[in-house]
Amino acid sequence: MKPISSTDLTETQRRVLAYLHREIRSTGRTPSLRKAAGDLGISHAAVGRLIKALETKGYLRREGRYSRVLHILNRADETAGLHRFREVAVIGRITAGLPMYAQQEWAGTVVVDAEIYRGRDLFSLRIRGDSMRGAGIFDGDIAVCEPRQFAENGEIVVALIHGDEATVKRFFRRGDHIELRPENAAYQPTRYAFDEILIQGKVVGVVRGPKGIPHRPV
Template identity: 30%
Template sequence: MLTRKQQELLLFINTRLKDGGVSPSFDEMKDALGLKSKSGIHRLITGLEERGFIRRLAHRARALEVVRLPEQLSPGVVTPKVAEPATSPRFRPNVIAGNFRANLTGREAKGDTEAVSLPLYGRIAAGLPIEAMRDNSSSIEIPASMLGGGEHYALEVAGDSMVEAGILDGDTVIIQRCDGADNGTIIVALVDEAEVTLKRLRRKGNSIALEPCNPNYETRVFGADRVRVQGKLVGLLRRYH
């Protein structure tokens, strides 16, 4: 599952490659998506590459190849129409705002119940942050013995940045809702009130570090006012095919 911004960027790159055979520059991508810095484009590109949608071509500047497109676009995302540079150099995707919510509600296990039906939300990035879409139509049955006190919810994992903690792409993690956690705890972190990610929490002074469990990924550091704890990891389910 791609975020809306990832889909917009992927479609923009694909359209530019088809039109001229050359991928757009980071500055062009930044302007096209209305982002303030190229670092945001770098994160989107890395996320698309990680999920197998694009490939960087070695020894060639600005060389990107679209490997595949999503089988189905998220609601409200359509293939953009890129205007000719002579008339309008800025890419303006036609996007209808989706119903994205950052706060994730949970469900509490009560009494002697053997199983609890927990809300199952969209895929959470164990790589780069993605928007979390609240979807009350999906749920998953969890043995009550896996849950402690308080409310819980489930999330599907996308990415491989937590593999050394035993969390793989496609796993379902069980999260206990809380607004604080000890250093070293694997948490669901809400970044800038818009994105969520699954990482290990590290605090130092007024900074919060979101630490991956894979040496191929960098620890990201934020001011304490930019990160809110949405819950902590208490269980994991894995389906073998």
């Protein structure tokens, strides 16, 4: 967060900025105008004017022109670490078709850094087994995925086999078939006809097991 300079901000502006910092840090969300007005003991209009002033002075950035979401900026005018997150749904079961959220069973959410994971409609899957450990994806990890219906050779993808079984493997398109390759010498690559596979997404990151440490697959 930028330092609050006595010459840059008024006392009331400093108070509002400190309040927003506390609220976002404790709840992960921007408080509504009604809540902020009640907590600060001022009118809705006054809160709006103060927020606009903080935006003008470069302490806040609104996510969109009419969005309620505010980002507190750091010294580099980037979103401060306290607000750089987003929740991604953990999908319990995949079925065919996109968009995915209308059909899938949810198994909770995982929090990731919004500055790193910027894709739209991200979803995630909990990994079972050790077939991808050579790529740094282990049993119990959560694979964060970008919805896709295509893949490039060598990419790690979520593939739906025969419209039912989901798997995370490295994708290769051959002349007359699709090869899904594990990253563990104990497992063999599998071959499928083109009509037996539906690509559902590309793995763009992994949250490590119970500790929840995010990292990129190899």
